[in-house]
Amino acid sequence: MNRKFFAVVISAAAGCTLAAAEGKALNGAGASFPAPVYQKWTYTYTQANPDNSVNYQSIGSGAGVNQLKEGTVDFAGSDNPLTLADQEAQGLQQFPMLTGGVVIIYNIPGVGNNQLKLSKKVLSDIFLGKITRWNDPAIAGLNPELKLPRTKITVVRRADSSGTTSIFTDYLSKISEEWAANVGSGASVKWPVGMGGQKNPGVCNNVAKIRGSIGYTEYTYAVEAKLAMAVLENADGRYVQASMETFSSSAACAEWEKADGFRMMLTNMPGEKSWPITGVTYILFRKDADAALKESLKNYVTWCFGAGASFARELHYVPLPKNVVDMVTEKVFK
Numbered sequence: 649m650n651r652k653f654f655a656v657v658i659s660a661a662a663g664c665t666l667a668a669a670e671g672k673a674l675n676g677a678g679a680s681f682p683a684p685v686y687q688k689w690t691y692t693y694t695q696a697n698p699d700n701s702v703n704y705q706s707i708g709s710g711a712g713v714n715q716l717k718e719g720t721v722d723f724a725g726s727d728n729p730l731t732l733a734d735q736e737a738q739g740l741q742q743f744p745m746l747t748g749g750v751v752i753i754y755n756i757p758g759v760g761n762n763q764l765k766l767s768k769k770v771l772s773d774i775f776l777g778k779i780t781r782w783n784d785p786a787i788a789g790l791n792p793e794l795k796l797p798r799t800k801i802t803v804v805r806r807a808d809s810s811g812t813t814s815i816f817t818d819y820l821s822k823i824s825e826e827w828a829a830n831v832g833s834g835a836s837v838k839w840p841v842g843m844g845g846q847k848n849p850g851v852c853n854n855v856a857k858i859r860g861s862i863g864y865t866e867y868t869y870a871v872e873a874k875l876a877m878a879v880l881e882n883a884d885g886r887y888v889q890a891s892m893e894t895f896s897s898s899a900a901c902a903e904w905e906k907a908d909g910f911r912m913m914l915t916n917m918p919g920e921k922s923w924p925i926t927g928v929t930y931i932l933f934r935k936d937a938d939a940a941l942k943e944s945l946k947n948y949v950t951w952c953f954g955a956g957a958s959f960a961r962e963l964h965y966v967p968l969p970k971n972v973v974d975m976v977t978e979k980v981f982k
Contacts, residue, residue, distance in 0.1 A: 673701045674702040674703070675721045676702060676705070676721050676723040676725060676931075677704060677707050677715050678704075678706075678707065678711070678715075678725030678726050679712060679811050680706040681725075681748065681848065681866045682725060682727075682745065682866075683706040684866075684869070684872070685746070685963045686706075686725075688959045688962070689952060689956050693951075704725065706847065707847075708811075709724075709809065709810055709811030710726075710728070710808065710809020710811075711808065711809065712726060716932060717738065717740075722934075722941055723933040723945060724932045725745075726931075726932060727811020727812055727927050728810075728811040728815075729913075730742055730911065730932070731908050731909055731911050732909030733908075733909075735932075740932050740934060740935065741933055742910055742932045743910050743949075743976045743979075743980045744912065744928050745930060745931055745949070746928075746960050746966060747898075747899045747965065747968070748868070748927060748965040748966065749866070749895040749926050749927070750812055750815050750864055750865070750867070750925040750927055751865060751866075751877045751925070752862065752878040753852065753862070753864070753865055753870050753873075753875040753876065753878075754861065754862045754875075754876055754877075754878060755860065755876070756797065756799070756876070757799075757859060758795060759796070760876055761875075761876040762876075762878075763794060763876070764794065764878045764879065765878070765879045765887055766787075766881070767790055768924075769824070770786050770787055770790065771820075771878075771881075772820050772823055772826070773786065774862060775803055775827070775840070775842070776827060776830075777803070780801055781798055781799065782797055782798070783797060783798045783799075797860070799859060801860055802843065802858050802861040802862070803842030803843070803862060803863070804844075804854045804855050804858070804862065804863035805839050805843075805844060805863065806844060806845060807846055808836075808844075809835040809836045810835055811927070812927070813835055815913070815925060817833035818915050819915035819916055819924060819925045820833070821833045822916045823916060845863070848865045849869060851863045851864065851865050852865050852870065852875060855875060856873060856875060864925075867890055867895070868964050877890050880924050881924070882916075882922050882923065882924040883917060884919065886921075888922070888924075890923055892961070892964055895966050896966050897921040897923065898914050898923050899966050899969075901917045901919055902914055902917075904971070904972050904975060905975075910975075912928050913927075914927060915927070931949065949976070953967070953973045953976075
């Protein structure tokens with residue numbers, strides 16, 4: 649699936665004033681997690697205002713932030729949020745754009761979508777390489793109604809530096825002391841087992857091709873690829889399916905007013921309906937950016953938070969609540 653795409657700055661017709669940056673293109677790169685909604689926004693903006701554009705390439709969170717630091721792009725998309733101290737040390741400004749769910753995808757012959765249940769322990773043990781066959785008693789005990797094959801489990805994970813990986817490994821570190829002690833969390837980790845895939849589409853493609861495989865990806869990619877998704881045990885011990893309702897339940901528990909430089913991790917949040925692996929995607933830009941760039945970026949994100957929110961919902965993302973939008977406007981774009 650080709651996901652090279654562009655996002656476009658909002659025009660005056662969309663309620664924005666671009667006098668300070670008329671005709672100025674902004675260049676961005678980074679996270680593939682939000683790529684589906686960025687693609688939709690791009691198409692809409694391009695149709696309305698082709699002269700004022702924002703170019704964004706989906707290359708992964710780590711690569712995008714590196715390009716921002718090198719000065720080859722004007723902003724970066726990332727799902728691996730920096731602390732306030734790191735932002736200040738690197739001369740960067742960070743703010744959230746929206747939230748979404750990371751899901752567990754699998755390819756098990758005869759087992760369809762939302763049929764496989766995985767507990768916190770079983771999920772972590774699979775990615776630790778301690779459970780290696782689909783008919784393992786630990787999996788079979790959770791799924792007595794399924795006829796699970798003896799097929800070897802092939803773990804598929806990201807090969808690149810990835811915000812999606814940061815979200816997923818943050819979750820594994822919270823639910824497994826062994827994972828936290830031996831692997832840890834981050835955009836890149838030393839995986840105990842598994843084969844790599846480039847960006848979210850690469851993981852999905854590998855899972856689709858390999859019988860017995862399991863991986864993790866952003867929800868919309870799984871839906872588009874028609875891949876089966878697991879039912880997961882959440883922080884309250886309930887088994888929940890991935891959906892807008894369960895993502896929203898996790899996001900509703902966020903205490904943004906306490907966030908350090910807008911850094912928020914929504915993994916393993918409380919609530920009987922909460923999806924356990926929910927994440928936030930961010931935009932970062934340089935604090936020394938010129939006024940024209942900042943004005944263009946402000947107009948862009950203002951449209952995304954407003955008119956663009958409906959497109960986000962259509963693509964299974966959760967728009968930021970008004971109080972968070974107001975915080976971004978006040979603290980970032982004064």
